[in-house]
Amino acid sequence: MISTIDILSIPIWNVTMEEARNLAFKCIDEGRAASIATANAEMVMRAQTDRELAHILQHADLVVPGGAGVLWAAEQQGKKFKERVTGVDLACSLLQEAAARQTPVYLFGGAPGIAEQAAANVQQQVGSLHIAGTHSGFFSADEEKDIIEDIRSQGTRILLVALGVPKQEKWISEHLYELGPCVCMGVGGTFDVLAGKAGRAPKWMQDNRLEWLYRLLKEPTRFKRMLALPKFVAAVKLGGRAK
Incomplete structure (x- = not known):
């Protein structure tokens, strides 16, 4: 049975890519x-x-x-x-x-x-x-x-x-x-x-969890949205009390 991990009260499924795809097509097969x-x-x-x-x-x-x-x-x-x-x-x-x-x-x-x-x-x-x-x-x-x-x-x-x-x-x-x-x-x-209008971060940045930095460098206007990241870190560290 596939389990979930709660992140700040949001249950996220612990699945692989293959499992996620198979679950989607199971729903399709079942109508x-x-x-x-x-x-x-x-x-x-x-x-x-x-x-x-x-x-x-x-x-x-x-x-x-x-x-x-x-x-x-x-x-x-x-x-x-x-x-x-x-x-x-x-x-x-x-x-x-x-x-x-x-x-x-x-x-x-x-x-x-x-x-x-x-x-x-x-x-x-x-x-x-x-x-x-x-x-x-x-x-x-x-x-x-x-x-x-x-x-x-x-x-x-x-x-x-x-x-x-x-x-x-x-x-x-x-x-x-x-x-x-x-x-x-x-x-x-x-x-x-x-559509080829935007690129993805190089694989080494993906592997090192730095896609957020790549996006910020490509789109500096994302800075305000990125402020959610330190708030997220604080909320996780404080057990969900920081908002």
């Missing part, structure tokens, strides 16, 4: 709607003051350890996650398996044109991926209804949502059971990476 979130320090800290987000994460079907900070936090408890399961890597793993199975995938979010470019690039890499549809993260209330109908009517079984945290998690939670039997995952900036 169940399911939500997947990728937890990092920034998301966990936001959940300390955003009760709606905390509730969503506490009741998600799968929350994977996506950030180096949550791995560190587990170690402070004398525990250890099997491996880090980043959003980009899990999304790519799901897309590769979807191509092999011809599972319909829908890419929703990002700037105009990004989801389409990401889908085109992935198709070049994995071959026969069944793209059920794409749509940017810009939409009106009326367009949102049409997007939901499009996702459902196209038989989507994997929906990747790139609206940013916490909007994507809240959108998935609100609409999960309107979308048909599909697995929905919030993927943040993954489409930018797949």
Whole structure:
């Protein structure tokens, strides 16, 4: 049985990449709607003051350890996650398996044109991926209804949502059971990476848990968001009392 490790009252599943992918496709095979979130320090800290987000994460079907900070936090408890399961890597793993199975995938979010470019690039890499549809993260209330109908009517079984945290998690939670039997995952900036508009940190930085520094150097405007990191460290050290 797969266990969880609580990080500041957010249960995070202790899974490998393969286990996470298999759990997602088990839901697909069973015709169940399911939500997947990728937890990092920034998301966990936001959940300390955003009760709606905390509730969503506490009741998600799968929350994977996506950030180096949550791995560190587990170690402070004398525990250890099997491996880090980043959003980009899990999304790519799901897309590769979807191509092999011809599972319909829908890419929703990002700037105009990004989801389409990401889908085109992935198709070049994995071959026969069944793209059920794409749509940017810009939409009106009326367009949102049409997007939901499009996702459902196209038989989507994997929906990747790139609206940013916490909007994507809240959108998935609100609409999960309107979308048909599909697995929905919030993927943040993954489409930018797949579309070739953003790069990932060098492997040595990933291995040394320094992706946050790479992102900050590439995008200095992230500085304010990065202030969540020292708050996260303090909260973990103080047993959740620092917010």
